Structure formats: C-alpha cells, structure tokens
Amino acid sequence: MKHLFLLLLSVALVVPCLRADQPILFPHSTHINKVHLKCIDCHISADTRDAATIPGVRKCMLCHAKIAADKPEIKKLAAIAASGREIPWQRVYGFEKAAAVKFRHGPHARHKVACATCHGDMPNAITAQPLVKHNMGTCISCHRQNNASDDCATCHY
Amino acid sequence: MVIDLDRCTGCEACVVACHSENNIGMSTPEEAARGRVNHWIRIDRYYEGQFPDIKVKYRPVLCQHCDEAPCEPVCPVNATYHNPEGLNVQVYNRCVGTFYCANNCPYTVRSFNWFDPKWPEPMQLQHNPDVSIRPGGVMEKCTFCIQRIKRVEDQADAAGRPVADGEVQPACVQSCPAEAMIFGDLNDPDSKVSRLAGDGRATKLMEELGTKPKVVYLEKAR
Numbered sequence: 001m002k003h004l005f006l007l008l009l010s011v012a013l014v015v016p017c018l019r020a021d022q023p024i025l026f027p028h029s030t031h032i033n034k035v036h037l038k039c040i041d042c043h044i045s046a047d048t049r050d051a052a053t054i055p056g057v058r059k060c061m062l063c064h065a066k067i068a069a070d071k072p073e074i075k076k077l078a079a080i081a082a083s084g085r086e087i088p089w090q091r092v093y094g095f096e097k098a099a100a101v102k103f104r105h106g107p108h109a110r111h112k113v114a115c116a117t118c119h120g121d122m123p124n125a126i127t128a129q130p131l132v133k134h135n136m137g138t139c140i141s142c143h144r145q146n147n148a149s150d151d152c153a154t155c156h157y
Numbered sequence: 158m159v160i161d162l163d164r165c166t167g168c169e170a171c172v173v174a175c176h177s178e179n180n181i182g183m184s185t186p187e188e189a190a191r192g193r194v195n196h197w198i199r200i201d202r203y204y205e206g207q208f209p210d211i212k213v214k215y216r217p218v219l220c221q222h223c224d225e226a227p228c229e230p231v232c233p234v235n236a237t238y239h240n241p242e243g244l245n246v247q248v249y250n251r252c253v254g255t256f257y258c259a260n261n262c263p264y265t266v267r268s269f270n271w272f273d274p275k276w277p278e279p280m281q282l283q284h285n286p287d288v289s290i291r292p293g294g295v296m297e298k299c300t301f302c303i304q305r306i307k308r309v310e311d312q313a314d315a316a317g318r319p320v321a322d323g324e325v326q327p328a329c330v331q332s333c334p335a336e337a338m339i340f341g342d343l344n345d346p347d348s349k350v351s352r353l354a355g356d357g358r359a360t361k362l363m364e365e366l367g368t369k370p371k372v373v374y375l376e377k378a379r
Contacts, residue, residue, distance in 0.1 A: 048315065097289070097290070098250060098292065099250055100249050100250050100289035100291075102287070102289075102304070102307075104311065106311055106315060107311060107314065110314065110315060149241075151240045151241055151246075152238075152240070152246065152248045152251070153240045153244065153246040153248070153303060156248050156249065156250060156251075156289075157246075157288070157289065157300060157303045157304060157307075
C-alpha cells in the first residue's frame, strides 16, 4: 500500500514536469511584461505565414551578450551560442503526423484571432505549456461560430 | 484543367513533377508487376497503324474530379467527397482502405498504399512539407495540388485581391515543357480554361458514363 502510494506520488510529480523539460528556463513573463517585447518580435511570422517560428539563438544573444550575462541560465545560453548550434527546444504544440493537419497562423491573425485564444496566458507563463488543448473539436467549433470553413480539405491534405 | 493532346509529347515530366511534389511513394519492379504502382498521373499510349508506319498518341490521365464521381457514393466512411470548391477530395486519416472507390473508378486513377511508402536513398530527404505522407492502407489520388491552391488563396486573401487566372499551377502544369496543360477555374466564364473548354477540339474522357469529368482534352478530330 505504501509502495503504491509512493509510486502514485512519483507519477503525479513527474508527469506535469515532462512538458517543461526545456534546455533553458526561458521566462515568457519577463520578456513580455518587463522587457515589453511583442509576440511577433520573437515569433516573427505568427501574423503572416503558416508557422509562427521559434527565435534562433542569435536573436537571444543580441540582448544577452550583455544583459544578465552572469545568470546561470544565460551562461547556458551563451555556451550554446558559442557552440554554433541551436537551442534544442522541445515542441509544446503540434499534431501527430498521422492526423495530417495543416495549420496556418496567417489567416487567423488576419481575422484578429488573438494568440491567447489558442495559447492561453503566455504573458504570464514561464516556458510555454500546452495551456489550451488543440483538437479537431476546438478548431471546428470556432470555425462554425465564425463562418470559417469546416470542409475537411481546409485542414487535412 | 485542360490538356491539349496535340501538344503532348509523352515526355512524362508531369509524372516526375507530381511524384516529387506530392511525396508519392516509389514502387519496386516486383510490386509493379503485381499492379501495385503509385501514380497520380500517368501517360496512356495509343498506337495507330502497322509497324513500321506507326503513330503513337499520348494521353495524360489523372483524377478527372468528376462532378458525378463514381468513387464518392461507394465510400462507407465518407473519406472521399466533393468539397465546396468542386474538388474531389480524399481525407487520408478518414480512409480505412476498403478499396471500393478505386474499384469503382472508370479511369483507374486512384492508387493504394499497399505498404508504408518507401523512397530510394536519398529521395526520402526531399519530401514536400506542405503535403502529408500517407501511411500504408490508405487510398490516395490527384488533389490538383490542393496545397498550391490553398497557398495561392492564402496569399491573395492576405493581399486583399481575388486569385488571378492562371496563378494556381499544379506541379504537372508547371513542369509541362510543351505547355499542353492549363489549370484554372471552370466556374469563371472568362478564365482561359473555360474558353478552351468551349473549343471545337474539346472532348472528355468516357463522358458517356455520365461522370461529368472536369478535365477537358483538346484533340483534333480526324
């Protein structure tokens, strides 16, 4: 009984952490609330193209070559930048290949769907978490409410 | 789509372009001998006359996107249907591989993934990210390069203008060196395809079956 309890406890402790397993503890909150960066400053094509994109390490180093350079997380960042590689971020959102879904950010930004509708309260998040569940139901119900297409071929091809 | 048979030289550039644009798996000679080939477009050859006075005619055959598509009503899971734009669409993740649609297609343009698709090295590195890779057990067929249609519509919407005639070019149309293939909107009476479809040379493949195909072949009558 005690073993079972410990097992359950360890599972409960580990599972919520899995997604947060990022190589660097990047705080969205600091950069948005304190530094006043916009989402688009880093996710540069979130308003125009299909993919929002994650910023490359060189963009981080524009500031962090000087700013907070003595902090442990920034030292990790500088080490990655010096190695000439990219930060191996873990993907948070995304669909299985088998689902054959083609999502595009562009049309949503043009129709003024806020980032928060699909990604939750990122300005107060540390590393990104799947705050909002994405599945076919959430896509379709909003599309029906907004007279957007619910034809299968809009999203699957 | 309009295909001018008097221009087609049977070079198969369209077949190659289609394969690479749409991540179509490669068959092997052994599988091909059992009829398990994967093509969304093929070139049919017709011979006229007796050797050596022989004349070869070519006809590229792809999904005709029939208005009365025989493949659609037989699908038990509605994986193939007509979308509002008039395309005959295949929803891969809905497909359970019954093969009914392919059996009912008079043009035999549907191809089935008997196995997970394979490519000879290093071709597995050149997949088109805009097209999903279909797993084994799924039926597939020409989409008129729907990813290109969506892309152009997206760009036009972003620029706040309508899609221009001829702006959408499926891979086969783009690659045709003889410019034998033309793609456009048949619903628009002023489009190039609509004008060509009214040409005296216009014919449709196996029209007598009542499938109302949307590919028009231009061919001089003899």
